[in-house]
Amino acid sequence: MTTFVANAESKNGGKMKRCAIYARYSTDKQDVQSIETQLMLCRREVGREGWQEVLCFTEAAESAATIHRPGMKALLEAVAAGGIEIVYADAMDRLSRSQADIAMLFERLRFRGIILATRKEDRVTPLHIGMMGTINAEQLSATSETTRDALVRRHAMGKNPGGSAYGYEKRIEHDANGERIRGLQQIVAVEAAVVMRIFEDYAAGLSPITITRRLNAEGVPSPRSGKTSIHPLGKPAAWTPNTLTGNAARGTGILNNPLYVGRRPYGKQTYRKNPDKGKRHAFINPEDMRADVIEAPELRIVPVELWERVKARQATLMRAPTSQATAPALPFFAQQRPRYLLTGKMTCGTCGASYAKSGKSRFGCQGAAKKGPTWCGNRLTIRQDELDTRVLAGLATEMLRDDVIAAFLTEYEAETRRLAAETVNARPEREVELANLDRQIALAKAAILKGVDAALSSRT
Secondary structure (H helix, E strand, O other), X not given: OEEEOOOOOOOOOOOOOEEEEEEEOOOOOOOOHHHHHHHHHHHHHHHHHOOEEEEEEEEOOOOOOOOOOHHHHHHHHHHHHOOOOEEEEOOHHHHOOOHHHHHHHHHHHXXXXXXXXXXXXXXOOHHHHHHHHHHHXXXXXXXXXXXXXXXXXXXXXXXXXXXXXXXXXEOOOEOOOOOEOOOOEEEOHHHHHHHHHHHHXXXXXXXXXXXXXXXXXXXXXXXXXXXXXXXXXXXXXXXXXXXXXXXXXXXXXXXXXXXXXXEEEXXXXXXXXXXXXXXXXXXXXXXXXXXXXXXXXXXXXXXXXXXXXXXXXXXXXXXXOOOOOOOOOOOHHHOOOOOOOOOOOOEOOOOXXXXXXXXXXXXXXXXXXXXXXXXOOOOXXXXXXXXXXXXXXXXXXXXXXXXXHHHHHHHHHHHHHXXXXXXXXXXXXXXXXXXXXXXXXXXXXXXXXXXXXXXXXHHO
């Protein structure tokens, strides 16, 4: 969330440095008041320094493991737009715990002559980036390891180590001391009936698309229907074929979840974030890294006989694996589908769903194709070459008009002059800062080599 603050006048009539404040807490289990506390402490220091707060960015329940967060993106956009001289936070780990991300943020700010400062580290220097960045990254790694170990122990005790799959919910019980017992689950009867219906329909020969269209037509709530909708037009979540089929090798998708027959596996896959996009990708773990399957007969929804029928049908429909002789193994990043000129840039004007490949050379609404007419009635498709021609023609006629080009050049020249002026004005200060840093680094190196206190070395 971004907050704009009204301009304030300096008490002594001098020019006040314009400051943007950033605050964040990690998960929805943390106290929401954490942000208010951070803002209060930061604003107190900003006031003491005599700076002027012009922008405020806050993020709730966002991890610092990646910089691809809405609030951080808004901060970077504000930095690029100009008008900020200081970025201030409670601590460096509020901004990021990734060494690469915090270094990138620092370099972006330094390039534009913007000071990065925190309440705990004061003015951030390259030494802070190297030392604190390493410490924060190690803390993040240690926290991840501790969390994973705790989940493995919970699974070994026969309890749920993660979230609840469709058909289940948390069961609330307390021990003799009144403490809640974590990891207990129970069956949700209404959802369990839907799971049974899906398994029976699939075993009877219905396709996943047919099943999901029927569920959507009848208004059956989907697994994500109770969560906040991220649909651009505000539509509720709906059933999709992938909700049912998932990935058989990873055990995802309703038709592949062994918990429905009372077996709870754990550790089949590991998630790692793509540093370029911040999105998680799943990687299958080798057998020796997986936990033993725990029996949970009290959570069985689907009879074993029905489960076996579904697995048999999946086996008959499964494509034969391509031999290594004809298609050698490729790394993950090379296994992506081909991208075209407008891939990922088109949405349906009726339902807001993605307009993607629908056949060999045509694009169509994925909402209508996968979720059925009750979700979207737009069945129009368009050839890829016709679509490319229309878009490129529009760019040539609309974006290359003389008035549009003139406006672009005017803005480009103004921004170039502004950046040049900022660089020139900030250069003396940067040169003094660089000289001081070089001197501190030289003293630190000398102290390490001599085995003496750097402060004593600086006085000799």
